[in-house]
Amino acid sequence: RVSTLLRSIKISKVKLYDADPHxxxxxxxxxxxxxxxxxxxHVPAMxxxxxxxxxxxxxxxxxxxxxxxITCITVGNEAFKGNDxxxxxxxxxxxxxxxxxxxxxxxxxxxxxxxAHSLDIMGVSYPxxxxxxxxxxxxxxxxxxxxxxATRAPFLINxxxxxxxxxxxxxxxxxxxxxxxxxxxxxxxxxLNYDNMLYAQVDAVYSAIKALGHTDVDVKVSETGWxxxxxxxxxxxxxxxxxxxxxxxxxxxxxxxxxPLRPAVPIDVYVFALFNENLKPGPASERNYGLxxxxxxxxxxxxxxxxxxxxxxxxxxxxxxxxxxxxxxIAIATVAFALS
Ligand SMILES: *[C@@H]1O[C@H](CO)[C@@H](O)[C@H](O)[C@H]1NC(C)=O
Ligand SMILES: *[C@@H]1O[C@H](CO)[C@@H](O)[C@H](O)[C@H]1NC(C)=O
Numbered sequence: 108r109v110s111t112l113l114r115s116i117k118i119s120k121v122k123l124y125d126a127d128p129h130x131x132x133x134x135x136x137x138x139x140x141x142x143x144x145x146x147x148x149h150v151p152a153m154x155x156x157x158x159x160x161x162x163x164x165x166x167x168x169x170x171x172x173x174x175x176x177i178t179c180i181t182v183g184n185e186a187f188k189g190n191d192x193x194x195x196x197x198x199x200x201x202x203x204x205x206x207x208x209x210x211x212x213x214x215x216x217x218x219x220x221x222x223a224h225s226l227d228i229m230g231v232s233y234p235x236x237x238x239x240x241x242x243x244x245x246x247x248x249x250x251x252x253x254x255x256x257a258t259r260a261p262f263l264i265n266x267x268x269x270x271x272x273x274x275x276x277x278x279x280x281x282x283x284x285x286x287x288x289x290x291x292x293x294x295x296x297x298x299l300n301y302d303n304m305l306y307a308q309v310d311a312v313y314s315a316i317k318a319l320g321h322t323d324v325d326v327k328v329s330e331t332g333w334x335x336x337x338x339x340x341x342x343x344x345x346x347x348x349x350x351x352x353x354x355x356x357x358x359x360x361x362x363x364x365x366x367p368l369r370p371a372v373p374i375d376v377y378v379f380a381l382f383n384e385n386l387k388p389g390p391a392s393e394r395n396y397g398l399x400x401x402x403x404x405x406x407x408x409x410x411x412x413x414x415x416x417x418x419x420x421x422x423x424x425x426x427x428x429x430x431x432x433x434x435x436x437i438a439i440a441t442v443a444f445a446l447s
Contacts, residue, residue: 108403108415108416109133109381109415110133110139111415111416112403113139113381114137114139115414120139120140120141120377121134121141121142121381122141122142122144122181122329122330122377123142123144124144124146125145126143126144126166126167128169131143131175131177132173135174135175136174138176139176140177140178141175141176141177141178141179142178142181142329142377143166143167143180143181144182144184145180145181145183145201146183146184147184147186150182150183150194150197151193151197151201153205154201154204155204156204156211158204159204159207160208160211160212162205162208163205163208163209163212163214167180167214167218168212168214177218178217178218179219179260179261180205180219180221181221181222181223181329182220182221182222183198183222185225185265186198187225187227187244187247188225188227195247198247198251199247199254202220202221202222202251205220219260219261220260221255221260221262221263222251223263223265224263226264226266226267226308227241228240229241229312229315230244231311231315233307233311234292234295234296235297235299235301235311235314235368236297236299236310236314237296237311237314238311238313238315239314239318240318240319245319252319252320252321252324253321255321255324256324261324261326261327261375262312262324262326262327263326263327263328264309264312264327265328265331266305266309266328266330266331267333268284268304268308268331268352269284269332269334269343269352269392271284272284272343273337273343273344276342281343281348283304284352285303285351286303286305286352286356286359287351290302291303292307294367297368299367299368300367301367305331306366306374310366310367310369312326313326314368325372325375327375327376328374328376328377330377330379331356331376331377331379332353332378332379332380332396333352333353334349334391334392334393335349335383335395335396335397335407336391336392336394336395337392338390341391350407350408350409353409354409354410357409357410360374360376378398379396380396381397381399382399382400382401383395383396383397383399383401384396384397399415402415
């Protein structure tokens with residue numbers, strides 16, 4: 108049903124946080140392209156080439172043989188956000204191991220291996236030309252960038268202008284974070300004008316990568332979004348603002364716009380998330396990033412009126428309710444808009 112919903116709104120790329128075989132099977136024959144994930148808890152074990160190869164044999168190979176499109180594997184998510192030093196130390200060896208295992212299975216070049224970072228890895232992000240990674244993250248990122256460059260894999264970053272606005276609503280202009288018309292800000296070093304914060308964040312990451320000596324690594328936004336509800340202290344979390352953010356972002360994607368630093372490279376953005384997640388812990392915003400309610404009705408109107416097929420019978424209904432719990436919690440969490 109979710110596969111039908113996504114096709115009805117012309118979504119052609121989906122990012123999962125795991126590699127649930129039921130989800131991948133449900134999309135067979137649809138042409139939808141998947142980024143799948145190895146959870147942080149499994150990263151240390153992947154350092155072993157035997158474990159990496161077994162994981163691929165189980166989670167990737169059968170789906171590729173059946174015709175699924177899996178173009179990228181993220182090894183861990185936001186590993187440098189916390190202080191899990193065991194995870195951080197094993198991240199790059201695990202990526203090497205997964206990459207080598209792909210080669211051993213004859214899949215080199217077919218599936219990218221990378222990880223997704225939180226914007227917390229940035230030390231300086233304004234102006235974009237001065238973008239630099241936090242000093243503590245540099246020793247990890249230096250060899251990581253060498254790996255991405257050598258394997259031609261993209262750098263993934265999770266960007267939430269919402270957090271910047273929520274933290275300082277008096278000083279961060281709402282129009283600037285919501286892609287609304289505004290004068291923007293000019294980078295004094297490059298003279299480039301930024302009319303929205305997301306592009307400034309992406310270009311700051313490009314600058315930080317360049318400062319470590321690389322100009323050949325693509326930056327993609329592996330998560331962005333805006334919550335439609337929040338706790339009283341989560342300023343800006345409303346359906347109006349969420350609809351404006353996502354609607355304007357869709358228009359930019361449709362225009363195949365690039366950032367001021369890379370105007371010819373259309374931004375590649377995954378939107379978090381497909382559904383509201385009723386069981387997710389944390390502040391109210393965490394449960395309200397979805398474009399849709401579980402029954403397929405849109406949370407706000409950005410012209411995405413999808414079709415979720417009805418449930419066949421009460422037995423099916425019960426199964427769907429169970430399946431949705433899984434989906435809401437761990438599976439389909441991010442969708443990319445590639446409007447055709
Ligand atoms: C990690 O940070 C948390 C909170 O910031 C702290 O409670 C915990 O002791 C830290 N763990 C380690 C291993 O440093
Ligand atoms: C891997 O990432 C690179 C860099 O972004 C991209 O050009 C290439 O198409 C990706 N490969 C696949 C199989 O998607």
